[in-house]
Amino acid sequence: MTGDIIGDSGVALLKRHLPGLIKDYAAECVIVNGENSATNGRGITPAVADSLFQSGVHVITGGNHSWGQKTIYNYITTQPNLLRPANYPGKCPGSGHTIVTVNGYKLAVVNIQGRVFMRELLDCPFKTMETLLTYLRAQVNMILVDFHAEATAEKVGMGFFLDGKVSALVGTHTHIQTADARILSKGTAYISDLGMCGALDSMIGMKTDVMLNHMRTQLPAKFEVEPNPPYILCGVCIEVDTETGSALSIQPIQIEDPNLVL
Ligand SMILES: [Fe+2]
Ligand SMILES: [Fe+2]
Numbered sequence: 001m002t003g004d005i006i007g008d009s010g011v012a013l014l015k016r017h018l019p020g021l022i023k024d025y026a027a028e029c030v031i032v033n034g035e036n037s038a039t040n041g042r043g044i045t046p047a048v049a050d051s052l053f054q055s056g057v058h059v060i061t062g063g064n065h066s067w068g069q070k071t072i073y074n075y076i077t078t079q080p081n082l083l084r085p086a087n088y089p090g091k092c093p094g095s096g097h098t099i100v101t102v103n104g105y106k107l108a109v110v111n112i113q114g115r116v117f118m119r120e121l122l123d124c125p126f127k128t129m130e131t132l133l134t135y136l137r138a139q140v141n142m143i144l145v146d147f148h149a150e151a152t153a154e155k156v157g158m159g160f161f162l163d164g165k166v167s168a169l170v171g172t173h174t175h176i177q178t179a180d181a182r183i184l185s186k187g188t189a190y191i192s193d194l195g196m197c198g199a200l201d202s203m204i205g206m207k208t209d210v211m212l213n214h215m216r217t218q219l220p221a222k223f224e225v226e227p228n229p230p231y232i233l234c235g236v237c238i239e240v241d242t243e244t245g246s247a248l249s250i251q252p253i254q255i256e257d258p259n260l261v262l
Pocket of ligand 2: 035063064065148172173
């Protein structure tokens with residue numbers, strides 16, 4: 001799984017490296033967070049989602065930017081493997097979980113969003129997970145959860161809450177990979193944040209000058225995707241025991257690409 005894909009360059013970066021990554025890690029299932037993969041970094045379009053699925057991605061997760069492109073509102077109701085956080089109001093289009101079958105094995109993928117330092121007023125992510133797990137664990141023993149959240153404490157807390165109940169709990173949203181990938185004591189693979197696929201010399205994928213000026217002046221600003229190299233692709237490879245659903249290993253991945261031609 002990779003973290004948030006940022007803009008056109010992030011999409012191109014992922015497509016360039018995915019075949020090699022699948023081969024090198026013998027990856028059977030590919031999951032990406034696509035909440036910033038539209039050209040302007042806000043949301044995802046049907047065209048980008050289709051192209052990611054065609055490139056070998058099985059499931060695309062989302063986050064607070066899932067609704068950035070209006071064209072996705074209808075598309076998400078027709079594509080079960082494009083997720084939005086499960087704890088958004090039930091009236092929102094789309095779903096927060098899916099079950100995919102890969103090489104004969106069933107894997108559930110869940111997307112939820114945190115509430116600490118996040119603007120949206122969402123249902124309790126812990127309660128949402130509790131409800132979803134009673135339903136999912138009756139059907140599958142391999143479950144990956146993308147917890148899209150800001151605060152590391154909330155993410156670590158969710159890790160301990162879900163330890164032994166899911167195969168993996170990975171964080172997204174902060175766009176910076178954390179150095180805490182490990183298997184928790186009851187067998188759940190954990191990392192606070194996967195990092196991003198985007199421009200390395202940027203502020204979380206956005207142009208530094210614009211965002212820095214906003215931080216220094218507090219004047220309104222329109223953040224723009226940083227299109228220039230070098231780029232970085234961040235994610236993890238997780239190995240899961242198909243019999244027990246427990247994680248066997250979690251390996252962080254970071255690939256720097258100095259010369260991607262868009
Ligand atoms: Fe993001
Ligand atoms: Fe986000």
